[in-house]
Amino acid sequence: GENVEQHPSTLSVQEGDSAVIKCTYSDSASNYFPWYKQELGKGPQLIIDIRSNVGEKKDQRIAVTLNKTAKHFSLHITETQPEDSAVYFCAASPYGGSQGNLIFGKGTKLSVKP
Amino acid sequence: EPEVTQTPSHQVTQMGQEVILRCVPISNHLYFYWYRQILGQKVEFLVSFYNNEISEKSEIFDDQFSVERPDGSNFTLKIRSTKLEDSAMYFCASSERRLQETQYFGPGTRLLVL
Numbered sequence: 001g002e003n004v005e006q007h008p009s010t011l012s013v014q015e016g017d018s019a020v021i022k023c024t025y026s027d028s029a030s031n032y033f034p035w036y037k038q039e040l041g042k043g044p045q046l047i048i049d050i051r052s053n054v055g056e057k058k059d060q061r062i063a064v065t066l067n068k069t070a071k072h073f074s075l076h077i078t079e080t081q082p083e084d085s086a087v088y089f090c091a092a093s094p095y096g097g098s099q100g101n102l103i104f105g106k107g108t109k110l111s112v113k114p
Numbered sequence: 115e116p117e118v119t120q121t122p123s124h125q126v127t128q129m130g131q132e133v134i135l136r137c138v139p140i141s142n143h144l145y146f147y148w149y150r151q152i153l154g155q156k157v158e159f160l161v162s163f164y165n166n167e168i169s170e171k172s173e174i175f176d177d178q179f180s181v182e183r184p185d186g187s188n189f190t191l192k193i194r195s196t197k198l199e200d201s202a203m204y205f206c207a208s209s210e211r212r213l214q215e216t217q218y219f220g221p222g223t224r225l226l227v228l
Contacts, residue, residue, distance in 0.1 A: 034216065041221075042221055043118075043205050043219035043221045043222045044157060044205070044219045045219070046216055046217070046218070049216060089156070089157060091157075101147065101159040101162055101170055101172070102157075102159060102217060103159065104156045104157040105156060106155070106156045107156060
């Protein structure tokens with residue numbers, strides 16, 4: 001089945017710097033890749049997603065890139081702020097989207113230091 | 115903004131007891147999911163539900179688990195005979211459609227089995 005690997009597991013940056021989190025997936029049929037932000041004690045909140053017919057998507061300070069050939073996708077956060085501190089999860093939807101379940105990476109704990 | 119709600123927020127139970135976790139998905143959504151997250155680990159898919167039946171389930175979702183949509187608004191996860199290893203955060207999610215569709219997560223129920 002699908003397997004999603006996520007790196008790094010922890011990331012510490014200074015406020016204003018950029019942060020990059022990378023994920024790889026194993027099932028070439030996967031075609032939907034969301035990113036979730038989880039704050040302490042809360043459920044995952046979708047921050048951005050990308051579908052396999054698109055190579056890049058941007059929403060203000062957040063961008064996601066997808067390389068289908070290499071089977072990896074990345075989250076880029078620019079001009080980081082302390083409130084960006086959270087755990088970020090990437091996910092992939094296997095079986096080419098014929099099933100709805102998401103396979104998650106292990107998460108990246110991002111700390112933004114003021 | 116519509117959101118997924120879950121009750122209770124915390125549940126403590128004795129090993130072998132039955133628990134029912136409740137969720138109210140977003141009202142116009144048709145697909146419902148349960149995920150779990152053992153402390154410090156990744157979010158894992160349990161089951162998806164559509165049109166009053168299970169669409170897909172993972173290896174974790176064995177015979178001790180069941181799901182139900184008892185009325186037009188609630189979606190429940192029952193664990194018949196809890197085990198210590200069932201201790202985790204359980205998240206409900208819903209989506210309007212299945213294919214490549216955003217899943218919105220609830221805040222979770224933290225289950226502790228003693």
